[in-house]
Amino acid sequence: MRQDARENRERILAAAEQVFGTHGEAGSTEEVARLAGVGIATVFRHFPAKETLIEATLVRHFTGLLDRTRAAAAAPDPTAALTALIRDLIKHGATKLTLASMLGAAPPPAVVAAAGQVKAGVDAVLRRAQATGEIRQDVGVDELYLLIRALTQTTTVSPAPPAVLDRAIDVILAGFATGKGAGR
């Protein structure tokens, strides 16, 4: 592959993350092309269909999340690492997880695999924190991941004031701490 082609591909993916992240799948391919500074034909040469472009954008995005998750797994204090990871995923890393809802019921295997790796990474961080006894044992990564996804998605669609989001995350963290049975 020629070097300019490689560069364009990267610029298209970056533009796509921006556009689809902001407008959801309603974002148009032409907008992506304009933002990337290329012609629309170039977009379709690299990604034969809009769906392909979305898929590649998602995989790229999840790969970025995976890096953050890996870093958390290696941090010294397990519980602090977990809470920091939760904040991190919700506030910075996962800005465009909304994308995940764009493929509906049948996401392509590559995306499922990438998302699964991230979830597995979060699971590892969670278990390590549970082992310290500071985090409840009776909840698993499914619940945590659901909550992360939910807040990420919602704040992406309609941003909440940072202070509100912070306190909402506090509530979740308090709910995950030990010292209280199942809520009710």
Add this chain to the structure above:
Amino acid sequence: MRQDARENRERILAAAEQVFGTHGEAGSTEEVARLAGVGIATVFRHFPAKETLIEATLVRHFTGLLDRTRAAAAAPDPTAALTALIRDLIKHGATKLTLASMLGAAPPPAVVAAAGQVKAGVDAVLRRAQATGEIRQDVGVDELYLLIRALTQTTTVSPAPPAVLDRAIDVILAGFATGKGAGR
């Protein structure tokens, strides 16, 4: 207004809630018409633009939520009422709150008003529960409403297993209970 017109209007709104709730704003007007058992022109006669239809659907929906909220405000045990309301809004009542994200940055005043009433209703229930001392004082309705919206939206877009959702709600409820400072 003639009686058949009124009936059709109601059937169209019910169909719209179904269609837009399932497919988001990607749902087509034609689909709504088919589900309502009327011609597409009838839909446009009652609601001159798709946006108008969506707006009316949202107001109708929020009105339904308001009823549930009012009922909770009148229930005997404040804390039990709050937890039940949270579950209720997330699991049954708010199935299509996703719609709320459909109008983007500038929702029509009627929708804002309807949503505001619901939020005020939730606030009343929350304050009553806080007065018992069983619910943390350092969080407000903003955080609660954000979490409800988040879970509602996410589970609408990609349903989570009921057991997972239940436990996730438990975590939130535990986070709202007193007996632990701000999470961290």
Add this chain to the structure above:
DNA sequence: GGGTTAGCGAAGTCCGGACTCCGTTTACGC
């Protein structure tokens, strides 16, 4: 029960966005 008119549905028009064609440009090996 008959006239009137609000209300109806099917068959359109129109537009925006996904995708293609083709003449031109430009990176890269010699």
Add this chain to the structure above:
DNA sequence: GCGTAAACGGAGTCCGGACTTCGCTAACCC
């Protein structure tokens, strides 16, 4: 530098979905 083929961009085509038109149907009033 120059030939060549990979890569490009803009001007299309095509389709699906929002909205309109118009001849017909049937509720309501008397």
